[in-house]
Amino acid sequence: MFYGHRSNIINLYLIKFAKWFNLIMPIVVLFYQDNGLNMQEIFWLKSIYSIAIVAMELPSGYFADVWGRKKTLLAGAILGAGGFAMYSFSHGFWAFAVAEIVLGLGHSFVSGADSAMLYDTLKASKQERTYIKQEGWITSAGNFAEAIAGVCGGLLATVSLRLPFYFQFGVAAIAIPAAILLREPKIHLHEKAPNFKSILQTVKQTFTHQYLRSALLISAFTGTASLTFAWFVQPFFQEAGLPLTLFGVMWTLLNLSVGVSSMFSYKVENRLGQRYALLTIILGLSIGYLLAAWKISLAGIAILFWFYLIRGIAHPILKDYINRYTQSEVRATILSVRNFVIRINFAIIGPLLGYLTDHFSLSSALLVTGISYAIVALISAIPLLREKR
Numbered sequence: 001m002f003y004g005h006r007s008n009i010i011n012l013y014l015i016k017f018a019k020w021f022n023l024i025m026p027i028v029v030l031f032y033q034d035n036g037l038n039m040q041e042i043f044w045l046k047s048i049y050s051i052a053i054v055a056m057e058l059p060s061g062y063f064a065d066v067w068g069r070k071k072t073l074l075a076g077a078i079l080g081a082g083g084f085a086m087y088s089f090s091h092g093f094w095a096f097a098v099a100e101i102v103l104g105l106g107h108s109f110v111s112g113a114d115s116a117m118l119y120d121t122l123k124a125s126k127q128e129r130t131y132i133k134q135e136g137w138i139t140s141a142g143n144f145a146e147a148i149a150g151v152c153g154g155l156l157a158t159v160s161l162r163l164p165f166y167f168q169f170g171v172a173a174i175a176i177p178a179a180i181l182l183r184e185p186k187i188h189l190h191e192k193a194p195n196f197k198s199i200l201q202t203v204k205q206t207f208t209h210q211y212l213r214s215a216l217l218i219s220a221f222t223g224t225a226s227l228t229f230a231w232f233v234q235p236f237f238q239e240a241g242l243p244l245t246l247f248g249v250m251w252t253l254l255n256l257s258v259g260v261s262s263m264f265s266y267k268v269e270n271r272l273g274q275r276y277a278l279l280t281i282i283l284g285l286s287i288g289y290l291l292a293a294w295k296i297s298l299a300g301i302a303i304l305f306w307f308y309l310i311r312g313i314a315h316p317i318l319k320d321y322i323n324r325y326t327q328s329e330v331r332a333t334i335l336s337v338r339n340f341v342i343r344i345n346f347a348i349i350g351p352l353l354g355y356l357t358d359h360f361s362l363s364s365a366l367l368v369t370g371i372s373y374a375i376v377a378l379i380s381a382i383p384l385l386r387e388k389r
Helices: 005-020 025-034 039-066 069-087 093-110 113-124 128-159 163-172 175-180 196-206 210-240 244-263 265-294 301-324 328-359 362-386
Strands: none
Touching: 005 069, 005 113, 005 128, 005 163, 005 175, 025 039, 025 128, 025 210, 025 244, 039 069, 039 093, 039 113, 039 210, 039 328, 069 093, 069 113, 069 163, 069 175, 093 113, 113 128, 113 301, 128 163, 128 244, 128 301, 210 244, 210 265, 210 301, 210 328, 210 362, 244 265, 244 301, 265 301, 265 362, 301 328, 328 362
8 A cells, every 4th residue: 555645646736736726827818918929929939838848748758757756746846936937027029938948848847747646646556447536636626726716817917917927936836845745656666767768669669559549649639629729718708809807707617617527527438438438529629619610709608618628528538548558667758748749739730820810810710720630639539439448
């Protein structure tokens, strides 16, 4: 029995809280626009952030597997807090870009390592079958935190659009003591740490294992679609004519919907099974994009809730599919490959979608993204859809 089980889960909740209690997200597009940026420049900033993540994603997964999840999570917590400290006093595109690079590096150290720590903590206690439930509850807690932060960030922004950034630094710093208090599961400590060459070989082998490849790609493409949709929400609110005072409230409600559906994702998978759970996720998100493109109005905001409910179901289920086919000693690396693919995708398509939004329409950008996701997701999921479990 792993006696750090309970404390690890509590501290992972705190790390998730520090990451997801996002005071700036409901107003960040307005903040950028107030500093003279257009939508294409905003997407360029997010592409720079994604490139920073990509640059460190695989090395950070390797560090988590070799140094340990705890040290890697601590490094990510320090960089995350430092990035928001820099943002608090930055002005203009290039200053923001530097802060985005620091935040991207911090994100890469946390992504993958947190889920690997959770799975191995449960495995050390012989409770890995509860992973979907635990990942769902932690994801839910993160989204509830983001929901509450939406209201708080909106209220702070009424004083100053920069004020949320000051408070965000304090929130991000909570992850530092939480990471220090983590304990490495014995299952990971007793395994031989692979060298970096063998890690790269493992990544290569990932794409020859049809079920792991399928699980990784469908999770990555779904993650890209969710990330992209989040950056369309504020322009959707603006075009629909939602008053600025309600931005934080609506952002809160959207994230509450993700939190609720994440809590019950394990029940959805148990009830529907792998094939129909996958189809529900892919078709549900695709339809959300297409309906959002068709109905940009105050009434159309209901469509955003549909998308966010499906998004909440998707995250824990798809991560569990990756974990099923992954060995513990390279788990953080494989999960980092997933995040690597998400950020590569977003770095490529982000500026293109910003261009479509600026020069054509928001509807065009939503339509193109929705159709593209449906095609690549269905193709990627074919092996898992055919697998008999």
